[in-house]
Amino acid sequence: MTNIAIIGASGYTGATLAELIAQQPGLTLCGLYVSENSADSGKPLSELYPNLLDKVSLPLKPLTTEALAALCQHADGVCLATDHLVSAQLAPQLLEAGLSVFDLSGGHRFSDPEIYSKFYGFEHPSPELLSQAQYGLSNWYGAGIAKSKLIAVPGCYPTASLLALKPIAALLNPQMMPVINAVSGVSGAGRKASLTSHFCQVSLTPYGVLGHRHLPEIETQLGTKVVFTPHLGNFKRGILATITVQLEAGTTPAQVEEAYHCYDNSKVKLLPQGHWPKVDDVAGSDCALIGWKLDSERNTLVVACAIDNLMKGAASQALECITIHFGMEAA
Numbered sequence: 001m002t003n004i005a006i007i008g009a010s011g012y013t014g015a016t017l018a019e020l021i022a023q024q025p026g027l028t029l030c031g032l033y034v035s036e037n038s039a040d041s042g043k044p045l046s047e048l049y050p051n052l053l054d055k056v057s058l059p060l061k062p063l064t065t066e067a068l069a070a071l072c073q074h075a076d077g078v079c080l081a082t083d084h085l086v087s088a089q090l091a092p093q094l095l096e097a098g099l100s101v102f103d104l105s106g107g108h109r110f111s112d113p114e115i116y117s118k119f120y121g122f123e124h125p126s127p128e129l130l131s132q133a134q135y136g137l138s139n140w141y142g143a144g145i146a147k148s149k150l151i152a153v154p155g156c157y158p159t160a161s162l163l164a165l166k167p168i169a170a171l172l173n174p175q176m177m178p179v180i181n182a183v184s185g186v187s188g189a190g191r192k193a194s195l196t197s198h199f200c201q202v203s204l205t206p207y208g209v210l211g212h213r214h215l216p217e218i219e220t221q222l223g224t225k226v227v228f229t230p231h232l233g234n235f236k237r238g239i240l241a242t243i244t245v246q247l248e249a250g251t252t253p254a255q256v257e258e259a260y261h262c263y264d265n266s267k268v269k270l271l272p273q274g275h276w277p278k279v280d281d282v283a284g285s286d287c288a289l290i291g292w293k294l295d296s297e298r299n300t301l302v303v304a305c306a307i308d309n310l311m312k313g314a315a316s317q318a319l320e321c322i323t324i325h326f327g328m329e330a331a
């Protein structure tokens with residue numbers, strides 16, 4: 001059995017991942033942690049999420065210095081479902097103890113530390129680790145995920161955007177930037193109360209325009225500049241990224257369809273041309289759905305990718321990274 005602990009287990013992604021790990025043959029959930037002074041420490045996770053009754057019986061423990069040292073002794077892997085800076089501060093000790101680290105935050109997604117000061121608002125505390133991290137887009141980087149001890153699980157918008165764009169990267173007209181408009185459900189903002197995620201305040205609106213931290217993440221992984229506009233939608237779960245690109249002149253629908261065959265036999269599903277995914281089709285699911293339509297006269301392709309932000313956009317992709325890393329079959 002491979003022992004996995006989760007730090008930040010009371011949050012939306014941490015709790016979602018706890019349920020997935022508890023169901024995964026070959027994995028044992030060996031500890032659930034919150035911050036040292038958390039109001040939730042000592043509570044069973046199922047007290048916060050009654051849907052986990054009979055599924056996850058562990059209590060939430062405060063991450064004291066002693067608890068961290070003990071965790072380093074008995075876990076094989078640790079998932080960091082914590083804020084970016086908290087993850088960046090915790091990773092060195094865990095790696096030094098020989099553990100595999102699966103960071104769901106953005107704390108290790110860039111090799112260039114400058115991006116942290118520019119887009120995340122902090123100086124990275126251990127920039128020397130960044131070159132060791134493997135970006136965990138699981139459908140694309142299996143070999144690296146198997147080898148590296150530090151896996152940077154991608155952000156939710158980048159997952160949806162990159163799953164749609166990477167297969168067609170060679171078909172893109174380099175003169176035109178892909179334009180990504182994406183809408184996320186409110187759970188993307190995490191469990192903590194805030195004015196922007198308050199029920200009475202939420203109404204469809206763009207945010208983070210021309211400066212969201214997922215812009216450099218998408219550009220780094222795609223190798224080209226993009227326009228990225230995230231939107232907050234008044235629903236709980238899911239992301240729909242609708243992307244407009246110009247393709248090289250003469251690209252045919254058959255070439256587009258052929259490019260997406262890279263996902264055959266995976267959890268990324270291509271819909272027939274002109275059929276569009278809905279967020280509700282993937283809410284709670286570990287699948288991604290991709291719809292597309294090509295205007296061959298204008299060489300304009302619209303491609304839409306729907307995922308659940310808490311699953312393929314975070315927890316189920318983290319589980320895929322764990323099973324790839326430890327050489328297991330997915331459940």
Ligand SMILES: NC(=O)C1=CN([C@@H]2O[C@H](COP(=O)(O)OP(=O)(O)OC[C@H]3O[C@@H](n4cnc5c(N)ncnc54)[C@H](OP(=O)(O)O)[C@@H]3O)[C@@H](O)[C@H]2O)C=CC1
Nearest residue numbers: 008010011012013034035038081082105188190191309314
């Ligand atoms: N929500 C989403 O759709 C996605 C989120 N992510 C990323 O995943 C990470 C977690 O997100 P999410 O689950 O939404 O966040 P939440 O705010 O819902 O949860 C954060 C968790 O971290 C705990 N925590 C806070 N400070 C510490 C600390 N110092 N030590 C240990 N635990 C701590 C919190 O508990 P407490 O405060 O009680 O200690 C809570 O359990 C973030 O980096 C986020 O950006 C990535 C992809 C998608």
Ligand SMILES: CC(=O)N[C@@H](CCC(=O)OP(=O)(O)O)C(=O)O
Nearest residue numbers: 104105106155156157184188189
């Ligand atoms: C709706 C909402 O607020 N979404 C979050 C994205 C969550 C995510 O993917 O988190 P990472 O920071 O780990 O990349 C945001 O825009 O900040």
